[in-house]
Amino acid sequence: xxxxxxxxxxxxxxxxxxxxxxxxxxxxxxxxxxxxxxxxxxxxxxxxxxxxxxxxxxxxxxxxxxxxxxxxxxxxxxxxxxxxxxxxxxxxxxxxxxxxxxxxxxxxxxxxxxxxxxxxxxxxxxxxxxxxxxxxxxxxxxxxxxxxxxxxxxxxxxxxxxxxxxxxxxxxxxxxxxxxxxxxxxxxxxxxxxxxxxxxxxxxxxxxxxxxxxxxxxxxxxxxxxxxxxxxxxxxxxxx
Amino acid sequence: xxxxxxxxxxxxxxxxxxxxxxxxxxxxxxxxxxxxxxxxxxxxxxxxxxxxxxxxxxxxxxxxxxxxxxxxxxxxxxxxxxxxxxxxxxxxxxxxxxxxxxxxxxxxxxxxxxxxxxxxxxxxxxxxxxxxxxxxxxxxxxxxxxxxxxxxxxxxxxxxxxxxxxxxxxxxxxxxxxxxxxxxxxxxxxxxxxxxxxxxxxxxxxxxxxxxxxxxxxxxxxxxxxxxxxxxxxxxxxxxxxxxxxxxxxxxxxxxxxxxxxxxxxxxxxxxxxxxxxxxxxxxxxxxxxxxxxxxxxxxxxxxxxxxxxxxxxxxxxxxxxxxxxxxxxxxxxxxxxxx
Numbered sequence: 001x002x003x004x005x006x007x008x009x010x011x012x013x014x015x016x017x018x019x020x021x022x023x024x025x026x027x028x029x030x031x032x033x034x035x036x037x038x039x040x041x042x043x044x045x046x047x048x049x050x051x052x053x054x055x056x057x058x059x060x061x062x063x064x065x066x067x068x069x070x071x072x073x074x075x076x077x078x079x080x081x082x083x084x085x086x087x088x089x090x091x092x093x094x095x096x097x098x099x100x101x102x103x104x105x106x107x108x109x110x111x112x113x114x115x116x117x118x119x120x121x122x123x124x125x126x127x128x129x130x131x132x133x134x135x136x137x138x139x140x141x142x143x144x145x146x147x148x149x150x151x152x153x154x155x156x157x158x159x160x161x162x163x164x165x166x167x168x169x170x171x172x173x174x175x176x177x178x179x180x181x182x183x184x185x186x187x188x189x190x191x192x193x194x195x196x197x198x199x200x201x202x203x204x205x206x207x208x209x210x211x212x213x214x215x216x217x218x219x220x221x222x223x224x225x226x227x228x229x230x231x232x233x234x235x236x237x238x239x240x
Numbered sequence: 241x242x243x244x245x246x247x248x249x250x251x252x253x254x255x256x257x258x259x260x261x262x263x264x265x266x267x268x269x270x271x272x273x274x275x276x277x278x279x280x281x282x283x284x285x286x287x288x289x290x291x292x293x294x295x296x297x298x299x300x301x302x303x304x305x306x307x308x309x310x311x312x313x314x315x316x317x318x319x320x321x322x323x324x325x326x327x328x329x330x331x332x333x334x335x336x337x338x339x340x341x342x343x344x345x346x347x348x349x350x351x352x353x354x355x356x357x358x359x360x361x362x363x364x365x366x367x368x369x370x371x372x373x374x375x376x377x378x379x380x381x382x383x384x385x386x387x388x389x390x391x392x393x394x395x396x397x398x399x400x401x402x403x404x405x406x407x408x409x410x411x412x413x414x415x416x417x418x419x420x421x422x423x424x425x426x427x428x429x430x431x432x433x434x435x436x437x438x439x440x441x442x443x444x445x446x447x448x449x450x451x452x453x454x455x456x457x458x459x460x461x462x463x464x465x466x467x468x469x470x471x472x473x474x475x476x477x478x479x480x481x482x483x484x485x486x487x488x489x490x491x492x493x494x495x496x497x498x499x500x501x502x503x504x505x506x507x508x509x510x511x512x513x514x515x516x517x518x519x520x521x522x523x524x525x526x527x528x529x530x531x532x533x534x535x536x537x538x539x540x541x542x543x544x545x546x547x548x549x550x551x552x553x554x555x556x557x558x559x560x561x562x563x564x565x566x567x568x569x570x571x572x573x574x575x576x577x578x579x580x
Binding site: 044046072081085087218228 | 337
């Protein structure tokens, strides 16, 4: 049987990243954390690794995309790129929650893995995950919450957290002040989103049959548009 | 060059998700539009984030429907054309990223198209005899331009609005008299029952710039008129007000356009953009052009609204010129007409 092959795409934050996963080997990964927009960088990056590794696009089994939460516009650039590739190549998409992929980078960790992305308004996009041996379990699904609430949730588990993500520089001080247990913070090489993790976790999902059509895929923003939130608030006020 | 060039075109610059298949720029094989107007109506205008989310939800279905209706597959295409500006950046980015990925994965050339160039090109679809040069008035919710179409994709801008776009003025006045969004069609309808000469609104002319437009003064006059009536406790006749406002806008648009055609010696005039489907503008332009011996062209309403067929048409002429964009093509929200 042919080796399973997956293209991973990650554009949920300032990082643009693309990777090719081939049966447990990352044959290529290209990650850039620079101010240029993903619109300018992502497809040239994919093209570069595809050519470098002589990958036939038609040989891909699926396209794994970091599905959110994150920057609304960033997510849509990755999503539209994946949808366009899926449409043209007639391949399925694999929606990998951004937070889960970040946690998956800490494979085998004995700590409670806690990705945090700065969600502004004093909130983080976060979730909680555990590895027991090779089994990856979700303790808390991805959500947007205050740091205070997150710390309370962590304390209830009785485990030491391991933080990963761009929320660290923003909230590290607050976390250390609130912490009632030792906290651990990921070093630079593993504390940002990476397409290799998206593709790897995507491969696990694909083997479980967790795929979707390119047409059906859309990001999971975890937050409504501002105009919608304001309208709902106004309506609640009027009804009260 | 191949005799028959077929282009898949994608448009997502504002609140319509659209895809079309067009052969040789003038034969539309399919033209699929998914409109979001109902979603934005409760907000009284287009909400960019909601528009962008809706584009992502619908875009693959719209493209697949366009290919199906045309009876074609991607292997039958010669290029992919996409609107890359001007427009809402988040909305544009969805179409641009999607189009790039499709072109890349299908081994097809990519052509970025200017949205207004598309609106102008909409005139070619139903008027096989129309070719540059001619004068075109582009009027929509975001644009008011009077241009000389020197050649395909080559423009000389004679005049533009100094403040509000014509369509924007329609939206604002419609909101003020309680007609709601979108203002253009609602005012057009209301005005049919009114007297266009009931109220004398000002028609702005700009000294030293005979082809420029200004609609903010007119909009203010309408608002002042409403406030004044309210203070006196007088009932305002909405139909008369809508008709008089519309007449003031149309008079200036027609005057400038016909004057430019005469001064620069063109015997063909076209209109384009969402406001080009306004029935009063079409009638007045037809009459003024007829009197001046000018041939008048206008697209059907379906090609006036944002659509992808017009992008496939403009994209074809760009393709013929050899225009190709790279995989780093970005959305340019304030792209100028004629820029590449």
